[in-house]
Amino acid sequence: MTTTHIEQLLRSLTPAEPSATLFQSVAHDFSLADKFRHTEPLPVESSEATRKPRLQPLTWASLGAAAAVLIMSVMQYSAHHPRSASPSVAGTTTASARLTTEIPISSSREFLKVNDDGINFSQLGQPERRLRVKSIERQQWVDPRDGAVYIIETPREHAIAVPVSIQ
């Protein structure tokens, strides 16, 4: 008997079949994995839904306070600095008056980024997905007298609420 014979002997043995329970356990694992795969977004939405509403009143209150401070500052500044006395404001007025003589040739908007703020609840208690869309609005004018082209780029940010349904 040589080592080759030994290898032949070993290869002639068939490993015993595992129990049926093993097959069932593996099948169970795969079905669970499938289930999680199909319902994957739900936990994300629910976690956001539980987290966001708690912060929402604070966020709106902060925005309101910031707006109030800004308005008060502008009012104080206007009271101490009359508009007619300001050369920079006068310059801006001249420029805008000049632009009215130009011919608008195009207006476009370039979308830069969309931020998903997740699921929130509206004041009516309805779930909605909040998106913040950042874009640049471009407007072009041409001066017919010398062919000069004026371009004004205005950064924009829009908040959009898309109604969603949670099942």
Place this chain on the structure above:
Amino acid sequence: MNAPSNDWQTCFNELAPKLVLYARQLVDKVSDAEDVVQMAFVRWWQRNPGGDRAHVPLLYAAVRTISLDLRRSDTRRANRELKSDVAILSEDAPHFDPALEDRETTALLEKAVRELPPEQREVVALRIWGGLTFAEIATSTGETINTAAGRYRYALNNLHRALAPYREDFGAMILGDAAPVAA
């Protein structure tokens, strides 16, 4: 590779007996070995959904890693035995399916394999029933190719010595089951 979701069953039926046999070289009980194979196969299939046979050595490596982890902890084994009927399988359950006419010789051979040192038994299981090359065995076990080949050679020599007294019994089995292979 896109494959129907039930393809895992074909792959599992093909590989599971070999994997369980290998796991039984590393853990004490059948229930533990099946636990190990369950975890390793599910993980492997999720990362390798087509069941590409080129990645089978990774599956054996996963079986090995999980087995070694399991050996370090007895807690999981105790829980499994409490809640499953698999626990009725003892560690003495046969490793192989014996053909009716070869039942005695199969038992002798199995006993000889069980008495090999664990590291030799592991290499034999990977090489003979897993069908891995020595390079793949080396990758799976974290040893060098020379070490794997050396252990295999020592294992065959040990088996040769252990089975020498039963040469007559095995002669018929060899002639009946397989054509002689040139050394």
